[in-house]
Amino acid sequence: MVRLSDDLLDALREVINIGVGKAAGTLNELLGHHILLEVPQVVVLGPDEMAAHLCQRPDETVSLVVLQFSGQFSGLSTLMFTSDSASKLVDLLVGEETPVDELDVIKTGTLTEVGNILLNAVMGSIGNLLGSRLSYTIPTYQEGALGQLLQPIIRQESAALEVTTRFTVQSRQITGEFLLLFEVLSFDTFVAALETALQG
Amino acid sequence: MEPLSDSLLLLDAVPIGVLVLSEQLLIRCWNRILADWTGVSSEQAVGRPVAELAPQLTTPRYLSRIRPVFAGGPPVLFSPQLHPHLIPCNRPDGAPRIQQTTVTPLSLDGTTHALLAVQDVTDLVLTARESRQLHQQALDEIRRREEAEEALQAGAQRLRAIVENTVEAIIVINQRGVIEEFNPAAERIFGYRALEVIGANVRMLMPEPYRAEHDGYLERYLTGGASHIIGVGREVTGRHKDGGTFPLHLAVGRMALGDGVAFVGVLHDITDQKRLEEHLRALSMRDGLTGIYNRRTFDEALEREWRRALRQGQPLGLVMLDIDFFKRFNDSRGHQAGDACLKAVAQSVASAVYRPADLAARYGGEEFVALLPETGPEEAARIAERIRQGVELLAIPHGASDVAPQVTVSLGTASIRPRADQDAAQLVNLADQALYGAKSNGRNRVVAAPAVPSPGGAVTG
Incomplete structure (x- = not known):
């Protein structure tokens, strides 16, 4: 697997930061509250690291929005909220207390849309930077134990870009974790495209 | 295609x-x-x-x-x-x-x-919204129940604290009389630890003969539903662990418990209260100044002894006496000396009558009486003479008496063997008349009432 140089990582971090910033602006309008955004952390994970990293809390219940992409490079883009963060978001958006354990249409619809906004912003920024035309599926929503949801995905993928972003709305802290999972060889293509784009 | x-x-x-x-x-x-x-x-x-x-x-x-x-x-x-x-x-x-x-x-x-x-997705959303509301209602309901439950628990804890800390002894028994609850106050007054009595029959806290009666009370209550003790307090006798008995005030409440009943007894030790009552009763029988019995006690004793004498066919004797020239004594020597004189004479009268049934009392200002059961006229006169001598021997200086340098008394005596057509007032009248006779015959003397003629002409005494 190709390693990302520090320079590339910095550039990637900046691109993602711009994307997340856009998403925050959109969410801002949706929520009607000002959103405070922290600079996202970007980490590259190899297959072993992914497994080790994600299996630290396999039983945690999470909400997962998944967007598949394919083209020059292929993989999955996922956004994950802890059930606590998911509930806070839905509360803010729908204005009702949402039972933490409940998976219902309202929560699904709302969280899928929030995931859609954030994922589109990040993927859009990367796509723009690389000038790559990718095709996407419609995003899907899943909820369950972290291990159960991610385990089957991770096995098939080669590398991941983990982006952790924290935002605070009305003094509530909400944490979302992006995971860009690349298919075998796709990560190398991605890095090559990144190098080309930044040098050009 | x-x-x-x-x-x-x-x-x-x-x-x-x-x-x-x-x-x-x-x-x-x-x-x-x-x-x-x-x-x-x-x-x-x-x-x-x-x-x-x-x-x-x-x-x-x-x-x-x-x-x-x-x-x-x-x-x-x-x-x-x-x-x-x-x-x-x-x-x-x-x-x-x-x-x-x-x-x-x-x-x-x-x-x-x-x-x-x-x-x-109108149908879908509306259905979801509805189910969400139902869900929320269910959650609210659960929360309300939890709150109620908590309140109940807090209430139970508070109740427990009250039971543990009250000065009243609280004992709960079931319908078979078995002790189920025994609070610290109960431990104090009975001397038992709760662990020693819980599970035992409440009889152990009662002396004979109440002990045997208790099961009967319970039985009667449970079958008939009537009780002389539920709801109203009364005095009972308790038995301490050391075997001693003591007076208790007991109020019993009944409570439905599942499909049975339990009885809650609230008790307090009234030993001190009884002692005080006894003291007050004794005080109420006595004359405040002289300490011997008062007029009320004498009146009650007279009625009682009169009936007894009537039943038993025994004579009842009475001595009435009066301090000679007491008003002059008071005027010349002052009221304090007068009070001291009354006390001394009262003691003298009391010490002259020593049989258990005899009773000496202050009858009025400077008048005293001695009630003498089973005493005939001669014996009554003898006792009267003893009193007269006793007072004379006190040698309280008078200074204003026509009859002696010291304080003296005049006495009238009477004795009647009561009959059904007579009453106790007659005895008092006879003694009073005799006292009058003693006073008009020079004072410092004893005069016995003449024998009362019986309806049939017989002489009593």
């Missing part, structure tokens, strides 16, 4: 609203479903700016999200929860359709268009 050419026909067949927009935001396709929903036909819609039919879509808020689609960006979702009415249209019943809209890129004539797929 030939690819389908007439894509519009296809779009008209799908059961969702389909809207295709060019990058200039002109309507390129408006399918049958949308025409049905909005009442605007495909012919009317195609070619017009979308702002005329769905103005919301062209506001910056939506446009900023839709724009990237024209550049081939990822699909955009508008959830029914946050954007329910993107395309203004109502259901046949007039309610606005709740919509879920997905925007995906669509290549058409070599340029990228935006395809909006609009699903009517």
Whole structure:
């Protein structure tokens, strides 16, 4: 697997930061509250690291929005909220207390849309930077134990870009974790495209 | 197989609203479903700016999200929860359709268009909303119950604290008389630890003969429902662990407990109270100044002894006496000396009558009486003489008496063997007349009443 140089990582971090910033602006309008955004952390994970990293809390219940992409490079883009963060978001958006354990249409619809906004912003920024035309599926929503949801995905993928972003709305802290999972060889293509784009 | 050419026909067949927009935001396709929903036909819609039919879509808020689609960006979702009415249209019943809209890129004539797929999810959303409300109601109900439960527990704890700390002894027994509860105050007054008595029959806290009676009380209460003790307090006798007995005040309440009943006894040790009562009773029988019995006690004793004498056919004797020239004594020597004199004479009278049944009392100001059961006229006169000598021997200087230098008394005596047609007042009258005789015959002497003639002429005594 190709390693990302520090320079590339910095550039990637900046691109993602711009994307997340856009998403925050959109969410801002949706929520009607000002959103405070922290600079996202970007980490590259190899297959072993992914497994080790994600299996630290396999039983945690999470909400997962998944967007598949394919083209020059292929993989999955996922956004994950802890059930606590998911509930806070839905509360803010729908204005009702949402039972933490409940998976219902309202929560699904709302969280899928929030995931859609954030994922589109990040993927859009990367796509723009690389000038790559990718095709996407419609995003899907899943909820369950972290291990159960991610385990089957991770096995098939080669590398991941983990982006952790924290935002605070009305003094509530909400944490979302992006995971860009690349298919075998796709990560190398991605890095090559990144190098080309930044040098050009 | 030939690819389908007439894509519009296809779009008209799908059961969702389909809207295709060019990058200039002109309507390129408006399918049958949308025409049905909005009442605007495909012919009317195609070619017009979308702002005329769905103005919301062209506001910056939506446009900023839709724009990237024209550049081939990822699909955009508008959830029914946050954007329910993107395309203004109502259901046949007039309610606005709740919509879920997905925007995906669509290549058409070599340029990228935006395809909006609009699903009517009104039923789904309303059902979800309803179930959410039901769910919330259920949660509220649970919370209310939990709160009530907590309040109950707090109440129970408080009750427990009250039971543990009250000065009243509290004992709970079941319908078989078995002790179930025994609080610290009960431990104190009975001397038992709770562990020693819980499970035992409450009889152990009672001395004989109450012990044997208790089961009967319970039985009667449980079968007949009547009780002399439920609800009202009364005095009972308790038995201490050391075997001693003590007076208790006991009030019993009944409480339904599951399918049985339990009895809650609230008790306090009234030893001190009884002692005080006894003391007060003794005080009320005595004359405040002289300490010997008072007039009321004498009157009661007279009636009692009269009836006894009548029953037993025994004579009842009475001595009445009066201090000679007491008013003069008071005037010349002062009231304090007068009081001291009264006390001394009272003691003298009391010490002259020493049989248990005899009773010496202050009858009035300087008048005293001695009630002498089973005493005939001679014996009564003898006792009177003893009193007279006793007072004389006190040698209290008088200084204003016509008869002696010291304080003296005049005494009248009487004795009657009571009959049913007489009453106790007659005895008092006789003694009083005799006292009058003693005073008019020079004082400092004893005069015995003449014998009372019986109806049949017989002489009593």
